[in-house]
Amino acid sequence: MVFIFKKHINKNNIKNVRTHFPIFKSQPNLVYLDSAATNQRPQSIVAAQSHFELYENANIHRGVYDLSNKSSQKFEKSRSIIAAFLGSENSETVAFTQGTTAAINIVARSYLEPRLKSGDNIVTTVMEHHANFIPWQMLCKKYGIELRVVPIDQNGDLDMMQLKEFIDHHTQLVAVTHISNTLGTINPIADIIAIAHAKEVPVLIDAAQSISHFDISIEHLDYDFLVFSGHKMFGPFGIGILQVAEKHIQQMLPLHYGGGMIKQVTIENTQFRDFPYNLDAGTPNISGVIGISAAAVFIDALGKKNMRQHLEELTYYALDVLAQIPELTIVGTPKKQAGIISFNAKNIHPHDVASFLNKDGIALRAGMHCTQPLLAQMGLQATARISFSVYNTKEEIDLLALSLRELIKFWS
Amino acid sequence: MVFIFKKHINKNNIKNVRTHFPIFKSQPNLVYLDSAATNQRPQSIVAAQSHFELYENANIHRGVYDLSNKSSQKFEKSRSIIAAFLGSENSETVAFTQGTTAAINIVARSYLEPRLKSGDNIVTTVMEHHANFIPWQMLCKKYGIELRVVPIDQNGDLDMMQLKEFIDHHTQLVAVTHISNTLGTINPIADIIAIAHAKEVPVLIDAAQSISHFDISIEHLDYDFLVFSGHKMFGPFGIGILQVAEKHIQQMLPLHYGGGMIKQVTIENTQFRDFPYNLDAGTPNISGVIGISAAAVFIDALGKKNMRQHLEELTYYALDVLAQIPELTIVGTPKKQAGIISFNAKNIHPHDVASFLNKDGIALRAGMHCTQPLLAQMGLQATARISFSVYNTKEEIDLLALSLRELIKFWS
Amino acid sequence: MTKDDLQKLYKSKILPENEHPYHFQEIKSFDFQIEAYNPMCGDKYWLFFEQHGNQISNVFFHGFGCALSKASLSLLCKSLEGMPHKDAIELSRQFVQCLTTDLNFEFKKESLNTLAELKHFEGRVDCIKLGWEAVCNHFENYEN
Amino acid sequence: MTKDDLQKLYKSKILPENEHPYHFQEIKSFDFQIEAYNPMCGDKYWLFFEQHGNQISNVFFHGFGCALSKASLSLLCKSLEGMPHKDAIELSRQFVQCLTTDLNFEFKKESLNTLAELKHFEGRVDCIKLGWEAVCNHFENYEN
Numbered sequence A, B: 001m002v003f004i005f006k007k008h009i010n011k012n013n014i015k016n017v018r019t020h021f022p023i024f025k026s027q028p029n030l031v032y033l034d035s036a037a038t039n040q041r042p043q044s045i046v047a048a049q050s051h052f053e054l055y056e057n058a059n060i061h062r063g064v065y066d067l068s069n070k071s072s073q074k075f076e077k078s079r080s081i082i083a084a085f086l087g088s089e090n091s092e093t094v095a096f097t098q099g100t101t102a103a104i105n106i107v108a109r110s111y112l113e114p115r116l117k118s119g120d121n122i123v124t125t126v127m128e129h130h131a132n133f134i135p136w137q138m139l140c141k142k143y144g145i146e147l148r149v150v151p152i153d154q155n156g157d158l159d160m161m162q163l164k165e166f167i168d169h170h171t172q173l174v175a176v177t178h179i180s181n182t183l184g185t186i187n188p189i190a191d192i193i194a195i196a197h198a199k200e201v202p203v204l205i206d207a208a209q210s211i212s213h214f215d216i217s218i219e220h221l222d223y224d225f226l227v228f229s230g231h232k233m234f235g236p237f238g239i240g241i242l243q244v245a246e247k248h249i250q251q252m253l254p255l256h257y258g259g260g261m262i263k264q265v266t267i268e269n270t271q272f273r274d275f276p277y278n279l280d281a282g283t284p285n286i287s288g289v290i291g292i293s294a295a296a297v298f299i300d301a302l303g304k305k306n307m308r309q310h311l312e313e314l315t316y317y318a319l320d321v322l323a324q325i326p327e328l329t330i331v332g333t334p335k336k337q338a339g340i341i342s343f344n345a346k347n348i349h350p351h352d353v354a355s356f357l358n359k360d361g362i363a364l365r366a367g368m369h370c371t372q373p374l375l376a377q378m379g380l381q382a383t384a385r386i387s388f389s390v391y392n393t394k395e396e397i398d399l400l401a402l403s404l405r406e407l408i409k410f411w412s
Numbered sequence C, D: 001m002t003k004d005d006l007q008k009l010y011k012s013k014i015l016p017e018n019e020h021p022y023h024f025q026e027i028k029s030f031d032f033q034i035e036a037y038n039p040m041c042g043d044k045y046w047l048f049f050e051q052h053g054n055q056i057s058n059v060f061f062h063g064f065g066c067a068l069s070k071a072s073l074s075l076l077c078k079s080l081e082g083m084p085h086k087d088a089i090e091l092s093r094q095f096v097q098c099l100t101t102d103l104n105f106e107f108k109k110e111s112l113n114t115l116a117e118l119k120h121f122e123g124r125v126d127c128i129k130l131g132w133e134a135v136c137n138h139f140e141n142y143e144n
Ligand SMILES: Cc1ncc(COP(=O)(O)O)c(C=O)c1O
Pocket: A258, A259, A281, A282, A283, A284, B036, B037, B099, B100, B101, B102, B129, B131, B132, B177, B179, B180, B181, B206, B208, B209, B229, B370
């Protein structure tokens, strides 16, 4: 079974990377511009998982036999691969979750909730995905504390002055996205972390949209919590990561109760293991864990710098090309932008845009992108959104432009 | 891509079913007796998932383009397949979870916790897996209410008299396993449900060990909550099912907050969808869902009756064969038993048994099997456990016996 | 549906209705109003009903959404006007059923039949049924 | 490790130590005791220490576990007796490190070297290190 990395992936052949994604072989005309929703999957990562399931499958931890041992080793090895991928030698900073949403909710419940007291506040921003907004909103409602929502300016950049004012000694957490999944805005997270840490406030970074092409290292960035999903980094659904800075590890309570996370159970009482193992209640998603670590290996093989460069080229090219269609309005013109562009076509609702472009084989999203507060602030009901990954090309953007022009002509 | 069900599976060829499991082709001498921990995976189910990931992958719900539409359809179709598999036409009784453990914890938190008041009690049994014990223990501690733990008799059967006495009008839930994962005891769940319902007490059935070979239908059994895992029914890790009777659906609160489960979000407030969609916070494990429904189809194709018969034959054969080795003690002799046998060898610790048998290619579990209260009641520190699935054979049991005899001889 | 079919359909039915929607205006005095909102995509309309006794006399609508939802609402207004509540509910139910199940009905208004055929226009059925479903829900919750 | 190797090892080192463990008895008067418990498998022992000042004079142990953990504890008792705390901690740490990292130490007691080589006996390292780790943890928590 030599599925894995059959074709050599490296920094010189990012141009050929599309061949690693079988969907483009079976559907050569597919123009997939929805990678912000989920990435397509390379052969090697899917094979890493299915190889495990077909030939190496066993439950972990408590097995003495070879199959179970190897499975346990692969599982814990995956944890150290992810830790290294995030700039840490300590694999005990890394917990496996169901995805970004679950990871954020765990921080809300296992870390933040027990320490909230009246007079506290939580700082987040208006551009967050619902996953990084509703959990804080709900906590604030439950405890009657203040949710401080940093607005954006007319370009789609965070109002940093406001952010600075919002963070005070009663702030229990700053939760902010690295890249907006609707506008593509790249937020200055290093600055935000510095501002928050100056007031001794911990920071959660939602890296769902940046993990595959930005260097993210706890050593350099010094964030307190980092969250992201496998399926937005070429890996599988149903698995995500919560990385927790060493200084907070002791404060992380379990989420669920069950096997795997316990030390001792009597009829009267139970003692739990420490983070990250206290989050492994029940059989973990072992093949998902293997998949997400294979994804980290895949990304490192391609090189995040190359990926980012590729995405930036595509983004600026698309911004240029779309600007030449007068009936289009680009939504947001942030200082720095990567991989994601929202736009609207005059008189044509985003859903109609998506339906017509679909007939030309172009896959894009229309709607609110799980960012209703953002759209409300911008006075918009919906946008059409394109988003890129490593397999996209400039030719696809040309096809998009062609299709849009045709639609606009048809509509008028 | 005609991976799927390449070989025709039906009720007549249960004998040949082993050929559907590639691990036994690549390791022909593997005697896998740990299916209670996790099943091996047939080609068709792994292929159903990887085919989706490689050729049909897209995020669900909010996409207008074909790929996303088909993905959404497959996702919701999977829900109805599972509902039908569980005897319901109403797919809205079925929620996807991470597994059995997560499903039980959701019932504890989303259903039970908000209705607990002082003077209440929860009834469970001493033979539960930690997953169906600790969540109730924790709730009882938190609210100062009583956890009533039904003991077993010396055979390993539930003390039904005690169970009957424990359930009263202050009981908020009875949580019981269908089959003990340590003793193999089949509990009389129909009787238990009748007893509980006579006092209007809802019942949660942990079907982790029975789902693949027992007819379990909400129409006939009338349970209130049913939970099980994909990976113990030939499906993937990281996915499980929570089925909720229609009458409780309205009471199921969300667990996590995020995209997918919301109706409307403003800066001030959020409205949620109803169960089961209110549990889909964040991107669900789409390929896991496809995998678990493929597993249901696989099981139906084999026929649960055939599976059960096969398991019973193996179980009784093994009980016979092991009884002929005088140095062995079978742990538990319940009235009805299926698929699982615990035993101990005189003077040889279960771990040493497992290590030596491993050298003969026999994979079995040793330890406490996440049932510490049960082992404590039985005065045991650990057992060796064998468990069967559809791919096991009598020849394997003979090999097990041979290996055990050799070990016992070596040890003495 | 091919691209060609889609274009024909839009050209002949949807776009005209979308560009000149019937009774598309916000009115201030009405007998009752219904919100039709799809949180997944952001389409949001208000329907304003005027009635004499149990007879719907006028329906207006206003809001924001795609061409399909707007065209469908425009047809809804035209269709329900003059109907007793009972018939309006019946028609709305049938129309939603038609879009979401295998059942087929023959509607008097040809344009409704055209719309109903779009049940296989995947990913957009929600747009078409938006207003109709809101009407059903309203009457289920408030009238019965 | 082949089956043959496993059998040889058990025959020559583990089983004798397991069948005739050193100081395997529950004693009532001691200077301090340490619990060695592995919740994953249920192995559970108590270690009983007698000391003169900072010098460990006797170590007894009692409890239930597999042949490996028992043999390892038996060797532990033999090894630590007569040592000052400092040396006992040092030795325990080295032994655990030896089992769990790539580091290698040469121990004076040949039987310790044999045990330490079992670091590649997958799935059983926990059994071997059980008592030693308990000693490390005890001194870290209570002495320092
Ligand atoms: C009876 C029983 N309940 C619950 C569980 C927990 O299942 P999972 O680990 O898949 O959440 C198991 C599996 O070990 C089990 O056997």
